[in-house]
Amino acid sequence: MSGVSENDIQGRATAQSFAKGQSYYRNGYVSDVVRRGDVVTAVVAGSEYEPYQVQITLDETGVVDASCTCPYDWGGDCKHIVAVLLALVHHAEVVSEKPALETLLAGLTEAQLRQVLLHVAADRPDVTAAVEREVEWLQKQPTTAVPEQLAVTVDVTAVRREIGKDFRVAGHSDSRRYDYYDNYDDETGIDLEGILRPHLDKLETLLDDGQAEAAASLLTTIIDAYAEGLNDLDEWVYDENDYLIEEMRDELAEWLAEVLLSLELSPEEREEWLAQIESWEGYFGEMELAVTAVNQGWEYPPLVAVLQGHVTDKGVWEEEAPDYADQLAGARLRILQRQERFQEYIYLAEAEGQHYLYVTMLARMEQIGKALAEARKLLTGPNEFFGVAQVLAGQGEMAAALEIGEFGLGVVEPGHSAVTIDPSGFQVATGGGKRDLAVWLRDQAEQAGRPSLALEAAKVAFHHGGTLANYQAVERLAGDDWSLIKLELLPTLVKGGFTVEAIDIYLYEGMLAEAMKKIDAGGYFYYGRDLAKVIAATREKYPDWGIQKYRQLAEQIMDGGKAKDYDTAVSYLRQARDIYAQHNRLDEWRAYLDGLLTTHQRKYKLVPMLREIR
DSSP states (O other): OTTOOHHHHHHTSOHHHHHHHHHHHHTTOEEEEEEETTEEEEEEOOSSSSOEEEEEEEETTEEEEEEESSOOOSSSOOHHHHHHHHHHHHOGGGOEEEOOHHHHHHTOOHHHHHHHHHHHHHHOHHHHHHHHHHHHHHHHSOSSOOOHHHHHHOOHHHHHHHHHHHHHHHTOTTOOOBOTTSOBOSOOOOOHHHHHHHHHHHHHHHHHTTOHHHHHHHHHHHHHHHHHHHHHSOHHHHHHTHHHHHHHHHHHHHHHHHHHHTSOOOHHHHHHHHHHHHHHHHHHOOOHHHHHHHHHTTTOHHHHHHHTTOOOTTTTOSSSOOTTHHHHHHHHHHHHHHTTOHHHHHHHHHHTTOHHHHHHHHHHTTOHHHHHHHHHHHOOSHHHHHHHHHHHHHTTOHHHHHHHHHHHHTSOOOTTOOOOOOOOTTOOOOOSHHHHHHHHHHHHHHHTTOHHHHHHHHHHHHHHSOOHHHHHHHHHHHGGGHHHHHHHHGGGGTSSSOOHHHHHHHHHTTOHHHHHHHHHHHOGGGHHHHHHHHHHHHTTTOHHHHHHHHHHHHHHHHHTTOGGGHHHHHHHHHHHHHHHHHTTOHHHHHHHHHHHHHHTTTOTTHHHHHHTTO
């Protein structure tokens, strides 16, 4: 298969999924591999009575998308997808090439198409239900022409079908989550974010391009498809995901508010939208944010007053502000920004307590002194100071950027959570709190010829994210003082729990005993992540430690009779054997292996695998 290698497949999956996928492929679990254009489908036998269905989309560069009806969702491709990809790479002859559905249907007459559809529906009741939904949706569509830009930008029919397909897979009655060893637990999660996000992301592009009508059409399609998807879920699936459904409802309400406030609606159109929102609320609850946006528009008197510069403590509300006030303010601010109504943006951000947005807009409007003063007075988190510093640097105000960055470095970080910044074109990358601010300030201060500030920021960066890179940065900036500063930094690695960063630094410093101690303190959960690199560094000087770790991992699997993971256990033992061989101790290895063969002699799947590594 052009564009995909076994290394590519391995990079798309976890080590365990890849190993299991190899086993499935080698044991012939993959069947019915069919390629139609860029889409490959296959059937893979699994732990359930019904086999799993795999679908893979390809292009000239490799895998574009891959999905499976199994419930795996722990990152990367599942073992079934891995097995199919390996079959495509190593046994292309098993692939049956068939024309794409579009090609297959292209030459049929209307009567033939109708006959095909009726015959398929006669055997598949679910097809009839799907056709009913398609017809109902088509009948709901406006008869007016689709805007030319929308036809180019997004295919709403395709969007609706894709969301429907994703819901059918996610809401399958067998889609219960498995635990590590493929046993059922009682939780089922639906990735609503994954289903809707690719389509919601297009809304911002449309709005930025001035295509508010197109955005409204797309959003209507998304919400309609979402409502249909929820309606088709089994009741128990819906109940177990009610909090996710609420979260997505609130986000859709915010998008709807922004899209509708971007339109110039007549009184009649407002009534139509309110009726439409009410119908959606029947599926997933109140969308009060969107209702308020439609009712208030831009003519709401308190809002008009604020936009004219009359800022008060009450903001834009006659009564107490509702829970969704910040979300509605964010929608309005994004619209003002697109329309380049910057002074009104400043008034509204100030009135609504959107301090970060208020200060950064002051900076962008070159009100530097006021921006610095307001930042010191209003901002609270290092993340916010970091954002303001970046904006000032982008404006060419590096002295002011370093000043506010240094001030933010001394601010006590609230809790351990990063500030969520309202997404708009004027915002800057945030996240990571004081660590990211310190790294940025370190680098900028060094370039600006301020070594003391750079070193101070470097030490803060290390203490808030003790990576090897941050450690080495302090070493570089400390110069002749490094030997003393190093004694200040190293003890901090002992504090707290197990950390990948500590291991990297210990290995960098050649502190092998400390690295092994960190692994031991971390416990079994962390072995797969860092054990291999520590053993690689210590196997010459401390071979018994690495041997013991690999033996322990293998024995936990073998003693537990976890037959599905015997190949993983054998891979651990093979690495232990290599360390024995490195130190000319193969006699010890063979004695140990003979003991394993005796202990596990009744495990007929395991014994041949053990004999292979003698």
